[in-house]
Amino acid sequence: MSLSGTLVERRPAAVTLGAASRQVRGRRRARARAVATPYLLLVPALLVYCLFTVYPVFRQFEISFFNWHIFPGASNPFVGWSNYTKIFHDPIVETAARNVLLYVVLTVPAQMAIGLFAAAVLTDRLPGSTFWRAAVYIPVVTSYVVVSWVFSYIFSSQGGIGNAVVSFFAGHTVNIAWTAQTWTAMGVIWMLTVWKGVGWSFIIFLAALDSVPRDLMESARMDGASEPRVWRHVVIPSMRAAITFVLVLLVIGAMQAFTQFWEITKGLGGPYNSTQNFMTYMYQQAFSFFNFGYAAALASLLALVLFGFSWAEIRVLRQQEV
Numbered sequence: 001m002s003l004s005g006t007l008v009e010r011r012p013a014a015v016t017l018g019a020a021s022r023q024v025r026g027r028r029r030a031r032a033r034a035v036a037t038p039y040l041l042l043v044p045a046l047l048v049y050c051l052f053t054v055y056p057v058f059r060q061f062e063i064s065f066f067n068w069h070i071f072p073g074a075s076n077p078f079v080g081w082s083n084y085t086k087i088f089h090d091p092i093v094e095t096a097a098r099n100v101l102l103y104v105v106l107t108v109p110a111q112m113a114i115g116l117f118a119a120a121v122l123t124d125r126l127p128g129s130t131f132w133r134a135a136v137y138i139p140v141v142t143s144y145v146v147v148s149w150v151f152s153y154i155f156s157s158q159g160g161i162g163n164a165v166v167s168f169f170a171g172h173t174v175n176i177a178w179t180a181q182t183w184t185a186m187g188v189i190w191m192l193t194v195w196k197g198v199g200w201s202f203i204i205f206l207a208a209l210d211s212v213p214r215d216l217m218e219s220a221r222m223d224g225a226s227e228p229r230v231w232r233h234v235v236i237p238s239m240r241a242a243i244t245f246v247l248v249l250l251v252i253g254a255m256q257a258f259t260q261f262w263e264i265t266k267g268l269g270g271p272y273n274s275t276q277n278f279m280t281y282m283y284q285q286a287f288s289f290f291n292f293g294y295a296a297a298l299a300s301l302l303a304l305v306l307f308g309f310s311w312a313e314i315r316v317l318r319q320q321e322v
Helices: 002-063 082-087 091-121 129-141 144-154 161-170 182-210 214-222 227-238 240-255 259-264 278-287 292-321
Strands: none
Touching: 002 292, 082 292, 091 182, 091 240, 091 278, 129 182, 144 161, 144 182, 144 259, 182 240, 182 259, 214 227, 227 240, 240 292, 259 278, 278 292
């Protein structure tokens, strides 16, 4: 009887211990599911990214070492570094590099300066600010193809608005072939890019201005600081992260510009390849001349240059923060 009584007395403790163990295991499984669920949800997107971004990058780098052909049965001889050495002896690459450099130097600061000015002017206190903000931003959401066609029409040599304006001020009929000459075509591309891209910088700077501490600005003004000094010593330092973000992305975008160059020059890069940039020349080599190995080498070199520029910009701007 005593042994039986002891077993009966111990049974509830065992049951309690087992239930507690099951609860612990249940909590662990729930915690594991909570941790794993976000990663499982990311798997499809990660697979798509690897398939359509990571793999093409490595495949492109591999193709750059071959004289690659896409035709069935064609041989793809290994040429080593010859595609890369050819780049440094190609005069059109030198022209493209100059055009890209001018494009970056002229359009990126213009977009940032105009965007920052618009963000500073179009405050909530300005009557009709919502309308003007929308007007500044609307070009961003328009298609580059459509905008390029509009600018091609504006600067058409026959009946274009650009020639009509010049003729009005000149006092006689003027027929300038804007998109058929090197510097006028580049000027049209620069204007198009700035007009379309200002709204993107504007919206980023507008959000950054809202985060600037108002008490610091008021304190500086009360201490006798002029408005330019308030902007220089309070507003701009507070917006440094946004400025870095905008600068890096605008430079990357400018070095990868394609549509406006292609559409304005009708895909010819003329006259005599004088309006080529890296992207249009790369596309032309691949899909007009079928030099896929050389085009892949150009793409690899451009990726390396973009990485170097981005790293240098971020490093310099971070050093200025210290």
